[in-house]
Amino acid sequence: MFGPGRRVAEPGGAAVSQTVAGPARAPGADMVIRMPGERIPEYVHGYSERERARLLDQASTLTELLHGDTRYPAGSNVLEAGCGVGAQTVILARNSPGARFTCIDVSSDSLEAARARTRAASIENATFQQADVYGLPFPEASFDHAFVCFVLEHLSRPREALASVVSRLRPGGTLTVIEGDHGSTFFHPYDADARRAIDCLVTLQARAGGNALLGRQLFPLLSEAQLHDVVVSPRMVYVDASRPEWVEGFTRNTFTAMVEGVREEALAAGLVDAAAWQRGIAGLRRAAGADGVFCYTFFKGMGVKP
Amino acid sequence: MFGPGRRVAEPGGAAVSQTVAGPARAPGADMVIRMPGERIPEYVHGYSERERARLLDQASTLTELLHGDTRYPAGSNVLEAGCGVGAQTVILARNSPGARFTCIDVSSDSLEAARARTRAASIENATFQQADVYGLPFPEASFDHAFVCFVLEHLSRPREALASVVSRLRPGGTLTVIEGDHGSTFFHPYDADARRAIDCLVTLQARAGGNALLGRQLFPLLSEAQLHDVVVSPRMVYVDASRPEWVEGFTRNTFTAMVEGVREEALAAGLVDAAAWQRGIAGLRRAAGADGVFCYTFFKGMGVKP
Numbered sequence: 001m002f003g004p005g006r007r008v009a010e011p012g013g014a015a016v017s018q019t020v021a022g023p024a025r026a027p028g029a030d031m032v033i034r035m036p037g038e039r040i041p042e043y044v045h046g047y048s049e050r051e052r053a054r055l056l057d058q059a060s061t062l063t064e065l066l067h068g069d070t071r072y073p074a075g076s077n078v079l080e081a082g083c084g085v086g087a088q089t090v091i092l093a094r095n096s097p098g099a100r101f102t103c104i105d106v107s108s109d110s111l112e113a114a115r116a117r118t119r120a121a122s123i124e125n126a127t128f129q130q131a132d133v134y135g136l137p138f139p140e141a142s143f144d145h146a147f148v149c150f151v152l153e154h155l156s157r158p159r160e161a162l163a164s165v166v167s168r169l170r171p172g173g174t175l176t177v178i179e180g181d182h183g184s185t186f187f188h189p190y191d192a193d194a195r196r197a198i199d200c201l202v203t204l205q206a207r208a209g210g211n212a213l214l215g216r217q218l219f220p221l222l223s224e225a226q227l228h229d230v231v232v233s234p235r236m237v238y239v240d241a242s243r244p245e246w247v248e249g250f251t252r253n254t255f256t257a258m259v260e261g262v263r264e265e266a267l268a269a270g271l272v273d274a275a276a277w278q279r280g281i282a283g284l285r286r287a288a289g290a291d292g293v294f295c296y297t298f299f300k301g302m303g304v305k306p
Numbered sequence: 307m308f309g310p311g312r313r314v315a316e317p318g319g320a321a322v323s324q325t326v327a328g329p330a331r332a333p334g335a336d337m338v339i340r341m342p343g344e345r346i347p348e349y350v351h352g353y354s355e356r357e358r359a360r361l362l363d364q365a366s367t368l369t370e371l372l373h374g375d376t377r378y379p380a381g382s383n384v385l386e387a388g389c390g391v392g393a394q395t396v397i398l399a400r401n402s403p404g405a406r407f408t409c410i411d412v413s414s415d416s417l418e419a420a421r422a423r424t425r426a427a428s429i430e431n432a433t434f435q436q437a438d439v440y441g442l443p444f445p446e447a448s449f450d451h452a453f454v455c456f457v458l459e460h461l462s463r464p465r466e467a468l469a470s471v472v473s474r475l476r477p478g479g480t481l482t483v484i485e486g487d488h489g490s491t492f493f494h495p496y497d498a499d500a501r502r503a504i505d506c507l508v509t510l511q512a513r514a515g516g517n518a519l520l521g522r523q524l525f526p527l528l529s530e531a532q533l534h535d536v537v538v539s540p541r542m543v544y545v546d547a548s549r550p551e552w553v554e555g556f557t558r559n560t561f562t563a564m565v566e567g568v569r570e571e572a573l574a575a576g577l578v579d580a581a582a583w584q585r586g587i588a589g590l591r592r593a594a595g596a597d598g599v600f601c602y603t604f605f606k607g608m609g610v611k612p
């Protein structure tokens with residue numbers, strides 16, 4: 001869903017080798033967006049069923065927070081760019097039953113999972129198509145609205161991706177973008193090793209050409225994309241012991257699991273030693289304890305094409 | 307309002323000397339809460355009119371975000387512990403015109419300012435009394451409700467202060483606490499020197515016996531105070547160029563001004579050199595630019611006395 005796993009591999013330049021050198025089984029690796037025709041790196045096929053389940057669980061836990069205010073009018077054509085395994089697609093399509101969703105992803109494996117997922121959910125207003133966000137196979141102004149979730153943070157050229165999506169919007173159409181921001185994380189009790197473990201994710205994602213601090217940049221990014229009436233709202237996940245379902249569903253099984261997922265890569269890259277890593281994970285688990293508190297902020301931005 | 311300036315000096319122990327060694331003209335120094343009968347350090351009287359105006363401006367900018375959901379029933383007796391110059395008092399008393407507020411602070415200068423402020427605002431339901439939060443001159447169960455805002459973060463014994471306030475609540479009464487958390491700050495563009503300048507505030511506040519990261523701890527603190535039905539909600543100030551009044555009122559004139567206010571202390575303490583400090587302030591100012599974004603989170607907690 002969010003995290004360093006959902007990498008983009010791009011032809012030419014440093015991003016490719018960094019990506020290929022990246023995590024082999026990182027969470028979310030199934031949600032990779034890549035250039036068309038490019039060799040699909042080994043790791044794209046390396047995700048486990050458990051990882052896929054985790055990704056989907058994460059979306060259902062965060063559904064109301066992130067998607068509760070996204071409703072598209074009946075009859076509208078909506079592009080979902082980077083649908084991954086369809087976790088968001090199911091939510092979007094259910095919340096706007098009269099809209100038609102065209103969902104693209106560069107990974108055929110992800111699309112197959114997304115198709116199965118929406119079939120199982122009896123979703124009938126979403127179609128899927130293998131495509132790359134940089135080279136969308138649709139004429140200009142094809143869509144009334146577009147939706148991009150947990151995608152830009154993995155791209156080395158987020159501005160180009162946005163320009164590509166915006167060009168397919170009709171005038172007056174809207175773009176909605178949701179991204180996380182690992183730098184928004186803070187917790188109690190404070191733990192320097194836990195902080196360092198999170199920083200490993202940020203570093204690994206940067207080395208893979210992405211940006212784990214992208215959420216905070218949505219306003220300038222959407223403004224630079226020539227959209228009007230840009231509004232960005234933070235969606236903070238605040239978790240304390242009074243919210244046991246969030247302690248379990250977010251702090252432990254989403255965020256801490258995501259950090260744990262890059263252990264091997266962080267160690268291999270020499271970003272941290274095994275003992276410090278173990279202390280860091282223990283620190284994150286303490287933040288899920290009875291007197292612990294955990295905070296993470298997603299950002300949701302919207303703008304209108306002139 | 308919030309920041310390292312509102313220090314508590316406590317008799318005995320390291321906190322006293324650290325406090326006395328603290329900022330001479332820090333913003334908010336007028337809002338100090340101290341032990342009764344204690345020598346008032348020089349700096350308590352060192353605040354400027356400009357600083358006082360800044361503090362009050364800050365409250366009115368943040369009023370809706372922080373206080374919009376605090377309303378006390380007509381006829382209720384409310385204790386405001388640590389009222390400072392009355393910035394919150396005016397808001398509280400206006401929002402709950404039928405409630406009676408008893409507002410205490412250890413500083414007679416602050417109380418004088420608070421009295422003038424409420425008189426000027428034609429507030430008639432607030433009375434002021436010089437008192438210390440650790441030794442409140444009221445019988446147990448004197449109040450229906452209590453309100454504590456930007457106080458605990460400056461105390462070396464926040465649990466004792468809470469216990470003291472809670473003991474004056476009747477069974478079924480509520481305690482409301484609002485605190486900032488400097489560790490919640492993040493911004494765009496990222497700037498390591500700006501981050502370091504903020505860390506100077508955290509360090510200086512810790513050396514003075516306070517805790518600039520206290521906001522995130524409200525849930526465990528209120529729970530340990532034996533309150534029931536504890537609910538904590540984050541109040542994030544999210545600022546981008548679409549909100550020019552917040553860029554000016556919060557990012558520049560509140561947060562950055564607060565950081566700038568500890569320059570001399572940070573340099574004297576050797577926490578940073580002058581060049582890095584200057585770069586850090588420039589970094590914060592960039593976050594208030596056209597493509598900048600700034601985020602800070604306050605926490606508001608409430609609990610019920612059994």
